[in-house]
Amino acid sequence: xxxxxxxGIEVHAQLKTDSKLFCGCSTGFAAAPNHHVCPVCLGLPGTxxxxxxxxxxxxxxxxxxxxxxVSPASRFARKNYxxxxxxxxxxxxxxxxxxxxxxxxxxxxxxxxxTIRIHRIHLEEDAGKLVHDASGGSCVDYNRTGIPLMxxxxxxxxxxxxxAVAYLTSLRSILQYIGVxxxxxxxxEMRCEPNISVRPVGAEEFGTKTEMKNLNSxxxxxxxxxxxxxxxxxxxxxxxxxxxETRRWDEATQTTQTMRSKERAHDYRYFPDPDLxxxxxxxxxxxxxxxxxxxxxxxxxxxxxxxYGLPEYDAEVLTGxxxxxxxxxxxxxxHNDPKxxxxxxxxxxxxxxxxxxxxxxxxxxxxxxxxxxLELMGKGVISARMGKDVFKDMFASGRPPAEIIKEKGxxxxxDETAISDAVEKVIADNPGPAADFRxxxxxxxxxxxxxxMRLTGGKANPKIVGRIxxxxxxxx
Amino acid sequence: MKLxxxxxxxxxxxxxxxxxxxxxxxxxxxxxAILDYADMLNELDLxxxxxxxxxxxxxxxxxxxxxxxxxxxxxxxxxAPDRFGDFFRVPKVIDEGEGH
Numbered sequence: 001x002x003x004x005x006x007x008g009i010e011v012h013a014q015l016k017t018d019s020k021l022f023c024g025c026s027t028g029f030a031a032a033p034n035h036h037v038c039p040v041c042l043g044l045p046g047t048x049x050x051x052x053x054x055x056x057x058x059x060x061x062x063x064x065x066x067x068x069x070v071s072p073a074s075r076f077a078r079k080n081y082x083x084x085x086x087x088x089x090x091x092x093x094x095x096x097x098x099x100x101x102x103x104x105x106x107x108x109x110x111x112x113x114x115t116i117r118i119h120r121i122h123l124e125e126d127a128g129k130l131v132h133d134a135s136g137g138s139c140v141d142y143n144r145t146g147i148p149l150m151x152x153x154x155x156x157x158x159x160x161x162x163x164a165v166a167y168l169t170s171l172r173s174i175l176q177y178i179g180v181x182x183x184x185x186x187x188x189e190m191r192c193e194p195n196i197s198v199r200p201v202g203a204e205e206f207g208t209k210t211e212m213k214n215l216n217s218x219x220x221x222x223x224x225x226x227x228x229x230x231x232x233x234x235x236x237x238x239x240x241x242x243x244x245e246t247r248r249w250d251e252a253t254q255t256t257q258t259m260r261s262k263e264r265a266h267d268y269r270y271f272p273d274p275d276l277x278x279x280x281x282x283x284x285x286x287x288x289x290x291x292x293x294x295x296x297x298x299x300x301x302x303x304x305x306x307x308y309g310l311p312e313y314d315a316e317v318l319t320g321x322x323x324x325x326x327x328x329x330x331x332x333x334x335h336n337d338p339k340x341x342x343x344x345x346x347x348x349x350x351x352x353x354x355x356x357x358x359x360x361x362x363x364x365x366x367x368x369x370x371x372x373x374l375e376l377m378g379k380g381v382i383s384a385r386m387g388k389d390v391f392k393d394m395f396a397s398g399r400p401p402a403e404i405i406k407e408k409g410x411x412x413x414x415d416e417t418a419i420s421d422a423v424e425k426v427i428a429d430n431p432g433p434a435a436d437f438r439x440x441x442x443x444x445x446x447x448x449x450x451x452x453m454r455l456t457g458g459k460a461n462p463k464i465v466g467r468i469x470x471x472x473x474x475x476x
Numbered sequence: 477m478k479l480x481x482x483x484x485x486x487x488x489x490x491x492x493x494x495x496x497x498x499x500x501x502x503x504x505x506x507x508x509a510i511l512d513y514a515d516m517l518n519e520l521d522l523x524x525x526x527x528x529x530x531x532x533x534x535x536x537x538x539x540x541x542x543x544x545x546x547x548x549x550x551x552x553x554x555x556a557p558d559r560f561g562d563f564f565r566v567p568k569v570i571d572e573g574e575g576h
Contacts, residue, residue, distance in 0.1 A: 017541045024544025033562040038547045054541035075529050082492050084566045130569065139563035142552075267490055272529035280535050 002201040003236070005229045006209075007158035008119075009167060010193045013150045013181040014126070015058045020146035021125045022049030022092065027148075033141035041146035043088030048275050051076075055148040058180040059099045059123050060281055060289050062150060065174050065296055066118050068103030070286050074122075076276045079268045084140050085127040093151075095270040098122035099281070105174075109166035116167050117155040124149050150181070156195070156206070161225035165218050168192055169320075173297045177322045185217050194225055197242070198232045207232070208242040212256060214249045224249040228256050300325055308338035317346055323360040330367035335374050344370060348388060352395040364398030365391075373401040380461060381405065382412050413459040416468070419452070422460065423468045426451040437473050445469060479508040 020027055023040035030036045040047045063070045077095035103118030126147040131139040152171070158164050172190060175181040182189040192215055197207035212228060215221045227249075232242055247256040295303075297319050304315035304325075319325045328345055332338045349370070353363065373394070377387045382405055393404045405411060413419060426448055427434045437444040445466065452465045481504045488495050488503070495503065546552075549562050558565040 019541050019543045024539070024542060025546045026543045032549065034549045034552050034564070035562070036546050037549075037552045038544075042552060050537060050539045052541050053538040056538070073535075080490070084564075084569055131563065132569070135560045135565065137558070137560065137565045137567060138569045139560050139565055141563055267486075269490065274530065277530050277532065277534040277537050 001237075003198045003229075003233050004201045004203075005159060005225075006156050006197050006199060006206055007160075007164055007225065008156040008195045008209075009154045009158060009164060010195070010211075011152045011168070011171060012191045012193075013062075013152065013175055013183060014189045015055050015148040015150055015180055016182060017052055017054045017058070017148055019052060021052050021055055021123070021148035022146055025146065030143045033139075033143060036143045037145070041087070042142060049092065049273075051276065051279065052148065055123060056099070056279060056281065057289060058148075059121060059150050060286060061178050061293055062152070062175070062180055063100035063103065063121055064286070064290050064293055065178050066100070066103035066105055066121070066152070068100035068118055068121055070281050071097055071099055071101065072282065073097060073278050073280050074099045075278045076123075076273045077270045078273045079124075079270055081268055083127075084138060085130050085145075087128065087142060087145060091125060091127060092273055092276070093124035093270075094122035099279070105167065105170060107163070107166040107170045109160070109163045114157075114163055114166070116157045116163070119153045119155050121150060121152050124151060156197075158194075161222045161229070164194060164225050165222050168218060168221060170297070173319075173321060177297055177300075178294055185215075188216070191215075192221060194221070194228075196225060196228045196232070198229060198236070207236075208244050210242065210244065210256075211246045212249055213246060213259060214251075216251075220249055220251065223254060224256060227254065231256065297322075297325075304328075308332060308342075310338060310342055314339075314342045314346065317350075318342060321360065327360055327363075327367050331371050334368065335371040337374070340374055341371070344374065344391070348391045349395075352392065356395075363395070365394050369394055369400050376401055376405065380412055380414060382410055383458075383462065386410050386412065386458065411459065412461050413456055414461050414464060416464060419456070419460050419464050420468055420472075422452050422455045423448075423465065423472060426455060427469075427472065434473060437469075479504060479511055 014027075017027055019025060020036075020041055023038050025036045025038050025041055028036070040049055060070055062068075074094060074097040076092050078090040079093045079095070080090045082089050098120045100121035101119070103121070104115050105118060106113055106115045108114070126144050126149050128140055128142040128145040131141070154167070158167060168190075172183040172185075175183045175190070184190065185192070193211055193213055194215070195209045195211050197209035199205065199207045210228065210232070212224055215224050228247065235242055243258075246259045248259040249256055301315045301319040304310050304319060305312065308315075310318070317324075318328045324345070327349075328341060331341045331345070335341055349360075349363070349365065352358075353360065370391075373387055373390060376382055377384055382390060386405075390401050390404050390410065393399070393408075394401055397404070430448065430451060433444040433447050437448065448469050449462060449465050452460055452469070453462065481500055484500055484504045484507060485495070488500070553559050553562070553564065556564045
């Protein structure tokens with residue numbers, strides 16, 4: 001039988017606020033445990049939470065980007081459970097009346113467009129962090145407690161791991177563009193939990209779903225989702241029952257394992273939090289936030305094609321991350337050949353980034369340095385071949401190109417007399433190929449040019465070398 | 477709607493409260509009486525009345541996103557029953573409940 005996977009995705013995105021959701025403690029990365037805590041986020045008696053305005057603005061901004069309806073009135077609820085990562089024994093979250101509902105995101109997967117509907121977007125506070133293996137007990141760090149998380153839940157519209165990754169890639173890019181979340185999965189700024197079930201192709205009813213955790217990269221999402229789909233199909237084919245449960249992706253064994261069974265349904269006993277008053281976001285406030293919203297990846301991609309004359313592929317790659325698109329636009333404003341800028345970013349810069357495992361934000365080369373290099377090549381100060389080596393040095397050292405070229409003596413040799421001397425020597429040393437060329441074998445020129453380049457330490461301007469060889473051999 | 481002993485046992489479990497059989501019986505009676513009292517609301521015609529989530533007619537109480545000094549790790553841990561360095565220490569937890 002043929003099966004079809006049915007997948008919904010929950011994403012928790014850490015909002016880039018300076019302070020926590022309900023108190024003034026810093027959200028910054030603290031080296032030491034329990035240094036960013038106060039009576040409010042520690043849940044001490046007699047304290048009251050006060051909502052961070054920026055967090056609401058960020059969620060509304062996300063709602064606009066994902067075409068959600070913004071609820072005119074929403075409220076917070078308590079999700080009750082006992083676990084030491086939760087000092088109050090409840091998490092402030094939203095249940096009925098989330099901030100956003102009924103949105104959508106269109107992504108490209110497998111060469112076609114696919115629209116994934118967004119079920120809801122709500123705001124909640126993060127829990128603390130437990131360290132299990134120190135000292136015989138469990139150790140708790142509440143620095144993370146109360147950091148604002150935005151939960152984005154899709155409808156069960158995703159049908160493959162490829163679509164899941166396409167959705168997450170696109171979502172990450174949007175969150176970065178609108179500046180609400182760093183969205184680095186490895187750092188846990190964006191966590192994703194897919195719900196997966198399978199059903200025979202053509203069936204209306206959903207199968208029993210499992211939820212997956214601990215997917216810390218796009219690669220893990222692809223492998224984890226594929227594994228889980230296969231596992232469920234195998235189980236059904238073997239006549240087993242799928243159990244509704246949470247499964248953990250294990251990077252070491254590349255499998256999923258039972259984490260906790262949901263046989264006994266979790267009863268969180270949600271109820272409206274009496275400590276927090278309702279939030280009303282009026283249509284005029286939504287319009288105000290919309291007016292300030294930064295350009296999104298899709299319109300920017302289209303603009304790159306029309307404004308800079310870039311091919312579809314270039315525009316897509318460059319707008320994949322906001323930082324990369326910003327880098328391109330800065331460089332393109334300084335150098336009058338956008339396609340050349342794009343080529344150098346897509347081959348040399350991205351090549352170096354991939355090799356070093358760095359992101360564009362960590363890159364030592366500035367847009368100014370890159371365009372300076374392009375100008376130097378354009379003026380013939382160095383060859384394109386040399387330019388690639390200089391770029392590698394710029395990437396490693398962060399130094400401007402002129403300095404590197406000067407220090408290493410890489411300036412291209414454009415002096416015709418000096419090149420002419422070298423050509424004469426090469427012709428004298430290689431009578432065979434010289435004769436071949438005279439006899440009309442044009443390919444012999446390549447060999448001779450190569451020899452001149454070698455003789456001049458790669459510095460001779462190859463265009464001039466070629467012309468002089470031709471002049472000398474054909475005019476004799 | 478009558479509250480059952482099983483429901484009370486379940487609520488007690490969720491709240492991590494251990495109860496003897498005698499306590500369960502007593503709580504079933506007392507909690508049941510409170511619920512029956514609240515049930516009187518069902519006798520009213522509440523068509524078109526929004527549920528009250530908050531008794532004070534206020535909305536949009538917010539603060540600006542400004543960092544304030546935290547209370548300091550020593551104060552934070554002052555009342556902790558146990559600590560390990562700068563951590564709170566609690567009995568070992570086995571269930572992987574993190575990230576509900």
